[in-house]
Amino acid sequence: MHTSPPSRRIPHLLRNSAAALAVGLLLAPASHAAAAPPVYVHMNGANMFLENVVVVRPGQDVVFVDQDTGAHTIIGYDPATGKTSTRFDGAVQGTPGPGHPVSTYAIAFKHTGLQFYYCSVHAELVKEPGGRTVAKKRPTVHGFGDPMAGLIIVTTDKKLLADNPATTHQKILPGYFGG
Secondary structure: OOOOOHHHHOOHHHHHOHHHHHHHHHHOOOOOOOOOOOEEEEEOOOOOEOOOEEEEOOOOOEEEEEOEOOOEEEEEEOOOOOOEEEEEEEEEOOOOOOOOOOEEEEEOOOOOEEEEEEOOOOEEEEEOOOOOEEEEEOOOOOOOOOOOEEEEEEOOOHHHHOOOOHHHHOOOOOOOOEO
16 A cells, blocks of 8 residues: 655645645654753743744643733644543733742643644634634733744754754743733
């Protein structure tokens, strides 16, 4: 029986996203790397994920840090079906301000691939013409106009892994609190 190569099985729906550029690099087999430090994704009063695209190794923690006074959710979803994840489903409480412990949510993925997520408090999933589901900013939410959504690329590609923003190495960002 003939099957399509892995690159042909990845949904064509990704071609317009930043993730599509990385698809070819995601297909390397997963390996057991030494424990890597976590990659941090920060949230504040702008109602957005500061690092909305991050790259991690299989098994490496992604830690969502709420430096906002308000609560947020982190919900995984499949853009091809619109179905939300029962495993990638977290919530973080607001933080009173600098000097207070921050609320976090951590998750790791065993296999290479693309992990889309959004905050259901500040964004909603909408099916676009053509069938792709995307996160859109809730009309009643303040912020910069972008939906509070992001993407985690799980790969073993060293070039992609080295391309994370510098802020992903810091748990707390000085001067980033807001709400």
